[in-house]
Amino acid sequence: MKKIRTRFAPSPTGYMHIGNLRTALYAYLIAKKDDGDFILRIEDTDQGRLVEGATDIIYDTLKACNLSHDEGPDVGGNYGPYVQSERMKLGLYSEYAHKLIELKKAHYCFCKAEDVEAQRQAAGNSFYFVDPCNKLTQDEIDNKLKNNEEYAIRLNVDPVGTTSFNDEIYGTITVENKTLDEMVLLKSDGFPTYNFANVIDDHLMDITDVVRGNEYLSSTPKYNLIYEAFNWDIPRYIHCPPVMKDEHNKLSKRNGDASFQDLVSKGYLPEAILNYIALLGWSPNEDREIYSIEELAKAFDVKRIGTTGAIFDIDKLTWMNGVYLRNMDIDKYYELVKPYIYDVVDNHLDYKLIANAIHDRINILSEIKDMISFLNKTEDYDVDLYNNKKAKTNPELAKELLPKILESLESLDTFNNDEIFNCLASKAQELEIKNITLMYPLQVALSSRSVAPGGATAIAEILGKDETLNRIKEAINKLK
């Protein structure tokens, strides 16, 4: 069997959005499942739409996701991406377009682009372009060429009959040829159209599986006409359903929807993002959702890609990101979280203790900041906070309990979570109250919050004995 080769072929016209990334992921997985090659090709044949830096974003995103491509032009010892504008300099596309003219599968078109556009505008939806240049005699053509008239090259289309193709996901799709127009292959500026360059490169790069968004479903018959004109093998087509923002709209940067970069900067892990988007439109053959990229490649099956657009659900991604954080190797977790902790907290505090306290409480890294900001200094709070139904506490009771807690803790030599807890637990027993009744006022005194990461005693350990006692005294004063 032929080696599987897939490609990701984005245009550098903006940011890398989630739908795009998912298409790249699927292309990658399909190749890797069978030990095939994954290729990156930048399709920048539209000079007008180039966006500065867009190629770098694509490149960096793929790198961050570990979706590395297997070949390409040499760039400082690494594989760069193939870039169509570079390849064009080789005269490649023009050569193939002219070859099609020789084969009588295409023809010169001397129409002005603006004129065609004007006709289209005038005719509205029902416009079907019939190229008058089709009727030009060879002499007329030679003459125009000799006069250096600008020209485009258009594909010849026989309007009778139908064209069918098979898509791995959508099945066999048939369209009538009369709905296909004589599309431009080579633009008058000498650049190939996307459609043409795409087919040429896919063939030249020996792409076996074309993976792309299903917006290309309708234009695929046109691609096949080109393959057939050259008598080339048609690749396997895999058209993926879109990733939606809501029922009606696709996810897009234009609407301000989250891009990969946005998600990462909010504290989502690339592995989690990849894992999550793999499940948008594809489902595994087992009851499982957490997959590393290697596991995905193993489990991936094109046949299990769905046909309907999937709405991107940030809540589920958030949950999954939390799973990744919780399952992560603990040392790796410490290192990951350390900068986020010291970004808000004084660095004489032990970041590992803090990391432990928030371990089961964060789903995304950006939540850390608010969660631990009280560690630096006490925050303003109302004594009403001492009212707690579950703990059965109120400011009066806190006023009574806090001095007792202070007294107990002052006598402690080793100030760690276990010691503090045991000390206070026996104090609670002695006072014949539930642990929570004693702990809750301490929590408020130490954290200034009704909800805190970790138990009150864990926070005490993080703060250290001096600061803990200070905060308790501070709280007692506040209650006077």
Place this chain on the structure above:
RNA sequence: GGUCUGUUGGUGAAACGGUUAACACAUCGCCCUCUCAAGGCGACAUUCACGGGUUCGAAUCCCGUACAGAUCACCA
């Protein structure tokens, strides 16, 4: 408007003619518990857009309707 494609709960989805229609997120309960989480347990679609048909039997097959999306460029 033509053409193409699709339609299972709030969301992602499974089911490949016969199950009480999996599972996960979210939501809501309960348990655990020094708060909150995490974890455990449970609830949550009399029903698979709608209407016909085929069949002993349909979410699954066929036809129609509705709705949605895509596409009709010298954009990609």
